[in-house]
Amino acid sequence: MTFKHGFPLMQSLRPLARAALFSLLIATLSCAQAGLHSDLPDLGAPDLVSYTPEKEQALGRAFSTTLHTQFDMIQDPTLLDYVRQIGARITSQTQSQRDYRFYVIDRSDINAFAGPNGIIGLHSGLILAARSEDELASVIAHEIAHVTQRHLSRRYEYQNNNTATTIASLIAAILVGSQNPSAGMATMMGATGLNLQQQLKNSRLHENEADHFGIRYLTEAGYNPFAMGDFFGRLARESQYDEFALPEILRTHPVSADRLARADDRAGQMPKDTQKRAIQKDTLTLMQLRLQNHHPEDINAFEQAKLSSAQSCYRKNHQAWLKQQDTAVAYSLKCLDQAEQDAAASPYYALLKAQIQTRLKRRDALKTLDYLTDVYPRNAAMVLARARALQAFEGPQAAIAYLEQNVDRFLHKAEFYNRLSQLHTEQEDDFYSDYYQALLQEHLGNIEKARYLSRQAKAHVTAEMRKKNARIEQLKSRLTQYR
Numbered sequence: 001m002t003f004k005h006g007f008p009l010m011q012s013l014r015p016l017a018r019a020a021l022f023s024l025l026i027a028t029l030s031c032a033q034a035g036l037h038s039d040l041p042d043l044g045a046p047d048l049v050s051y052t053p054e055k056e057q058a059l060g061r062a063f064s065t066t067l068h069t070q071f072d073m074i075q076d077p078t079l080l081d082y083v084r085q086i087g088a089r090i091t092s093q094t095q096s097q098r099d100y101r102f103y104v105i106d107r108s109d110i111n112a113f114a115g116p117n118g119i120i121g122l123h124s125g126l127i128l129a130a131r132s133e134d135e136l137a138s139v140i141a142h143e144i145a146h147v148t149q150r151h152l153s154r155r156y157e158y159q160n161n162n163t164a165t166t167i168a169s170l171i172a173a174i175l176v177g178s179q180n181p182s183a184g185m186a187t188m189m190g191a192t193g194l195n196l197q198q199q200l201k202n203s204r205l206h207e208n209e210a211d212h213f214g215i216r217y218l219t220e221a222g223y224n225p226f227a228m229g230d231f232f233g234r235l236a237r238e239s240q241y242d243e244f245a246l247p248e249i250l251r252t253h254p255v256s257a258d259r260l261a262r263a264d265d266r267a268g269q270m271p272k273d274t275q276k277r278a279i280q281k282d283t284l285t286l287m288q289l290r291l292q293n294h295h296p297e298d299i300n301a302f303e304q305a306k307l308s309s310a311q312s313c314y315r316k317n318h319q320a321w322l323k324q325q326d327t328a329v330a331y332s333l334k335c336l337d338q339a340e341q342d343a344a345a346s347p348y349y350a351l352l353k354a355q356i357q358t359r360l361k362r363r364d365a366l367k368t369l370d371y372l373t374d375v376y377p378r379n380a381a382m383v384l385a386r387a388r389a390l391q392a393f394e395g396p397q398a399a400i401a402y403l404e405q406n407v408d409r410f411l412h413k414a415e416f417y418n419r420l421s422q423l424h425t426e427q428e429d430d431f432y433s434d435y436y437q438a439l440l441q442e443h444l445g446n447i448e449k450a451r452y453l454s455r456q457a458k459a460h461v462t463a464e465m466r467k468k469n470a471r472i473e474q475l476k477s478r479l480t481q482y483r
Contacts, residue, residue, distance in 0.1 A: 056116065056117050057117055059116040059117060060101075060115070060116045060117025060118070060119055060445065061117075061445030061446075061447065062116075062445065063115040063116050063117070063119055063445070064101070064115075064119060064444055064445035064446075065444065065445040065446045067103060067105070067115075067119075067121065068444045068445075068446070069446070071105050071106075071107075072105065072106035072107070073103060073104070073105060073106065074103075074104035074105070074106050074124060074291075074294075075415070076290060076294070077380060077381040077384050077415050078287075078290065078348060078351065078381040079104065079127075079287050079290050079291065080102070080103075080104060080380075080381075080412070080415075081379055081380045081381040081382075082283065082287050082348075083102050083104060083122060083127075083136075083140075083287075084102045084380075084412060085378070085379070086133070086136065086137050086140055087100060087102040087120060087140050087144070088100075088378075089137075089221045089222070090137060090140055090141050090144055090217050090218065090221045090223075091144055091217075092221070093216075093217045093220040093221050094144065094148050094217055096147075096148055098117075098118045098147070099118060099411055100118040100119075100120060100144065100147070101118060101119050101120065101411070101412065102120050102121075102122070102140075102412075103119070103120070103121050103122070104121075104122050104123075104124055104127070105121055105122070105123050105124065106124050106294075107123040107124060107125060108123070108124065108125040108128075109123050109125045109126075110123065110125045110126045110129045110235065111123045111125070111126060112126055112139050112140075112142075112143050113143065114143040114144070114146035114147050114151070118147050120140065120143045120144065120147070122139070122140070124291050126139060127284075127287065127288060127291060128288050128291055128292070129235070130231065130284060131231075131234075132224075132227065132281075132284065133223075133281075133283065133284045134218075134223045134224040134227035135227045135228075135230065135231040136284060137218060137221065137223045137227065138214070138215075138218055138223065138224075138227040138228035138231055139228075139231065141214040141215070141217045141218040141221070141223075141228070142210045142211065142214040142228060143210075143214075144214065144217060145209065145210040145211075145212075145213040145214035145217065146206065146210045148213060149206070149209050149210065149213060151206040151209070151210065211228060214228060215228055219271070282308070282310070282311060282345075282346060283346040283348060285307070285311055286311065286314055286346055286348050286349075289307075289311065289314060289315045289318065290318060292315075293315065293318050293319050293322055294322070296319070309335065310335070310338070310339035310342070310345070310349070313332055313335035313336055313338075313339055314336070314339065314348075314349060314352065316332060317331050317332055317333075317335075317336060317352055317353075317356060318352060320356075321352065321355060321356060321359070324359075326359050326360065328360055331356050331360075333353060333356065333357075336349055336350075336352065336353040336356075337353070340353065347372060347375070347376060347379075347382075350368055350371075350372060351372060351381065351382055351385060353368065354368040354369045354372065354385060354389070355385050355388070358385070358388055358389045358392050361392065361393075363393055365389045365392075365393075366386070366389050366390070366393060369382065369385055369386040369389050370386070372385075372386075373386050377409075378409075378410075380410050380412065380415065380416075383402075383403075383406050383410075384403075384415055384416070384419060386402065387399045387402050387403050387419065390402050391423070396423050396426060396427055399423055400420060400423050400424070403416055403419060403420050403423075404420070407420075413439075413440075413443050414440055414443055414444060417436045417437070417439045417440035417443060418436075418437075418440055420432070420436040421433050421434075421435075421436035421437045421440065424436065430457075430460040431457050431460040431461060431465075432457075434453050434454075434456040434457035434460065435453075435454070435457040437453045438450045438451075438453035438454040438456075438457060441453060
C-alpha cells in the first residue's frame with residue numbers, strides 16, 4: 001500500500017539518524033542561546049506519573065510521526081492485523097486503559113522496542129526469527145511490560161534546567177532509538193550528564209521487570225510462559241561464537257544466564273491450569289511467507305523445503321497476488337480450497353482465496369467475505385477485503401459506505417482512511433480525498449500535515465456546497481427551538 005502524499009523513506013538509517021541528531025542538537029541549542037522559544041512541546045517533569053495525558057500523547061505523536069516519515073513501514077493489512085490481534089490479547093491482561101499501537105518496521109534486524117504513549121514496534125526480522133506464535137507473543141508481552149512499568153519515562157531524569165537542551169536530547173533519542181532503543185537512551189543519558197553505571201543498572205532492572213510482568217501477561221493471555229526465555233536463550237546461543245552476529249534485540253535487551261534463569265523461574269510459578277488459547281499452528285508461518293514474498297531475493301530455499309503442501313500453496317498464490325496477476329491460470333485455487341477445508345486451518349487461507357476471487361471477478365468472494373467478517377468481526381484485514389469486493393461487484397459508493405460504517409470500530413484506522421481517500425480520488429472528489437488524508441495524518445501523529453490537508457480540503461468546498469451547508473445549519477438551528 002502506498003499512502004497518497006507519501007512519506008519519504010530512509011534509505012540509510014544510521015547516517016540519517018546521526019545527521020538528525022546533530023542537526024537537532026545544533027538547531028535547538030542555537031535557539032536556546034538566542035533566547036528564542038522552541039516550537040517543540042514542553043514535555044514537563046521527568047517522571048511520567050506527573051505528565052498530563054495531553055503531554056504524553058504529544059510525545060507519542062512525535063514518535064509516531066518519526067516512524068512514519070523516516071522508516072519503511074510494513075503496510076500489509078493481513079500481517080498487521082495478525083500482530084495487532086496478538087497485542088490486543090496481551091494488553092487485555094494488563095488492566096491498563098491505554099490505547100496501544102502496534103507497527104511493523106521493514107528491517108531485517110531482529111529487534112523490537114516500546115515507544116512513548118504505548119507505541120510498540122517490531123522489526124520484520126523479529127517476526128521471521130520466531131519459531132512459534134508463543135515466541136512472537138513473548139516479545140510483544142515484554143515490550144508491553146516496558147510500557148506498563150513506565151520504563152521509558154523513568155529514564156528521563158533531568159539534571160539541569162536547560163529545557164531546550166533536554167528537548168533536543170529527547171527528540172534525538174527518539175530518532176536514534178527508533179532503530180536502536182539502547183542507543184537512543186544512551187544519547188539521552190549522555191546529553192543530560194547521567195552516570196553510565198546508573199544507566200546500566202537501570203537497564204538491567206528494567207529488563208528483569210519487563211520479563212517479570214511480561215511473563216504474567218503472556219500466561220494470562222493463554223500463551224506458553226516459557227516462550228520468552230526460550231526465544232532469548234536460543235538467540236543468545238546461536239550468536240555466542242560470533243560477536244558480529246549478535247542480534248540487535250540482544251544489544252538492546254541484554255541477556256545473561258541470571259536473567260534467563262529468572263525468566264524460567266518466573267514461568268514455573270505461573271498457574272498450571274491457565275486456560276490455553278487455541279492457536280492455528282501454521283498462521284505464523286503464513287505471515288512469515290507474506291514477509292518473504294515482499295523480499296523474494298532473501299527467500300531461503302532450504303527453509304521453503306520444510307513447508308507443508310498447504311503452506312507452499314499459500315506462498316505461490318500470494319506471490320501471484322502481489323504481482324497483481326488477473327488470470328485464473330496464475331493461481332492454484334484448488335489447493336487453497338483443500339487447505340481451507342481442514343478444520344484446524346487458519347482463516348487466512350480463506351481470506352487469500354476471497355481476495356483472488358475478487359480480482360478474478362468471481363462473486364463467490366462476497367459470500368466468503370460475508371462469512372469471514374461475521375465470524376471474525378474484529379479482523380480489519382477481512383473488513384478491508386470485503387470493501388474491495390463491494391467496490392468490484394457493487395461499485396465504489398457501496399465500498400465507501402461500508403468503510404465509513406466500520407472504521408470507528410477499529411483502533412488502528414490508517415488503512416481505512418487511506419482506502420477511503422483512494423476511493424474518493426477515483427471518484428474525482430477532491431474534498432473527501434484530502435479530508436481522509438487529513439484524518440490519516442492526524443491518526444499517525446503528523447498534526448502539521450493534517451492541518452495542511454484540511455486547508456486543502458476546505459479549498460475544494462464549492463459555493464453550492466456552502467449554500468447547502470448553510471441551509472442545513474439553519475434547519476438544525478430551527479429544530480432546536482422545538483420542545
